[in-house]
Amino acid sequence: MTKTFLCAALLAACTSASSTGITSANLSCDSSLTYANFGSAFIQTNCLSCHATKEQPTLSTQAQILANSSRILEQAVYTTAMPQDTNISNAERQMLGDWLQCGAP
Numbered sequence: 085m086t087k088t089f090l091c092a093a094l095l096a097a098c099t100s101a102s103s104t105g106i107t108s109a110n111l112s113c114d115s116s117l118t119y120a121n122f123g124s125a126f127i128q129t130n131c132l133s134c135h136a137t138k139e140q141p142t143l144s145t146q147a148q149i150l151a152n153s154s155r156i157l158e159q160a161v162y163t164t165a166m167p168q169d170t171n172i173s174n175a176e177r178q179m180l181g182d183w184l185q186c187g188a189p
């Protein structure tokens with residue numbers, strides 16, 4: 085009984101620890117991800133409520149995303165600082181990172 089409880093508590097600890105983001109060593113370019121099939125919708129859904137006009141950097145176009153690639157990695161992949169109002173899964177952060185790693189094609 086105590087054992088089961090401990091495992092559950094430890095698992096919870098592990099889960100929240102992994103929400104600190106993805107380390108750069110775990111990123112690898114995934115060229116199946118493109119702006120058209122992934123990046124545009126992802127940024128639209130998770131970032132543009134703030135980063136279209138209200139907040140800098142503006143992330144409305146592929147060129148703007150590419151120009152801010154390292155800042156996006158820092159805020160939304162390596163750390164969970166962004167998106168500011170909600171959380172996204174580490175699987176989503178991984179996809180974002182793998183796409184940016186390819187140069188956001």
Ligand code: HEC
Nearest residue numbers: 130131133134135139140141155156159160166167168169
């Ligand atoms: C609810 C609003 C909101 C959403 C959604 C949001 N941001 Fe932000 N973002 C902010 C605010 C406010 C700042 C400036 C203050 C700060 O850094 O906390 C900011 C700052 C940033 C910066 C600049 C930080 C720096 O100093 O380099 C980047 C890069 C960024 N956001 C990326 C993103 C990305 C990528 C997403 C989507 C995954 C996103 N943000 C979603 C509100 C938001």
